[in-house]
Amino acid sequence: MDDKLPLTGQERQVKISEVISTRTDPHGVIAFANSAFLAVTGYASNEVLGKPHNIVRHPDVPRAVYAALWQALRNGETFFGVTKNRNKGGDHYWTLGYFHPDTRVGSAEIIGYRSTRKGFFDAKLKHDLDELFGEVRQAEVQHARPDQVKAGLEALKKALKKRGFGDYQEMSRLALA
Numbered sequence: 001m002d003d004k005l006p007l008t009g010q011e012r013q014v015k016i017s018e019v020i021s022t023r024t025d026p027h028g029v030i031a032f033a034n035s036a037f038l039a040v041t042g043y044a045s046n047e048v049l050g051k052p053h054n055i056v057r058h059p060d061v062p063r064a065v066y067a068a069l070w071q072a073l074r075n076g077e078t079f080f081g082v083t084k085n086r087n088k089g090g091d092h093y094w095t096l097g098y099f100h101p102d103t104r105v106g107s108a109e110i111i112g113y114r115s116t117r118k119g120f121f122d123a124k125l126k127h128d129l130d131e132l133f134g135e136v137r138q139a140e141v142q143h144a145r146p147d148q149v150k151a152g153l154e155a156l157k158k159a160l161k162k163r164g165f166g167d168y169q170e171m172s173r174l175a176l177a
């Protein structure tokens with residue numbers, strides 16, 4: 001994440017025609033980004049290939065959300081979730097998508113990860129997620145770096161339970177409606 005990039009507070013709505021697809025190496029370094037990703041983020045392909053996927057990280061999103069994503073992926077599982085990202089111009093964009101590990105045929109060895117995402121239009125859900133992110137971030141910033149994720153994961157679980165969800169993937173499924 002480039003902390004020097006400005007945030008405009010403006011949303012770049014991802015259109016129905018813009019299905020975003022990325023592939024990374026096992027460390028989350030971008031190996032492929034499709035034209036929809038480039039259109040939405042405003043980056044040229046040579047600006048993103050070989051860069052960590054956190055190039056589009058939005059500071060509002062708690063560390064705990066990415067900890068949950070990586071936990072699932074490293075276990076060889078899929079993750080279905082909403083992301084709020086920042087594009088090159090500082091606008092944010094919301095997506096819902098599948099993340100999954102990529103393995104060699106006949107082997108369980110993970111050789112990278114893929115994501116396929118679409119936009120969604122539910123303004124209330126975006127508002128509710130912003131509120132959830134705020135609660136969890138508040139818990140995270142009270143701790144030094146090594147304990148932030150643990151505190152964040154506990155806060156995320158509590159914030160989701162309060163809203164009637166078992167986990168982040170369950171709340172994300174509302175974006176399908």
Ligand SMILES: Cc1cc2nc3c(=O)[nH]c(=O)nc-3n(C[C@H](O)[C@H](O)[C@H](O)COP(=O)(O)O)c2cc1C
Nearest residue numbers: 001024028053054056057058066083085113114115
């Ligand atoms: C396939 C794949 C897609 C990802 N997509 C995003 C994304 O859209 N936005 C994002 O912030 N992080 C994404 N990540 C997670 C990042 O690798 C990283 O964990 C996250 O941005 C947190 O970065 P930080 O630890 O530097 O704060 C993705 C990871 C993988 C494996």
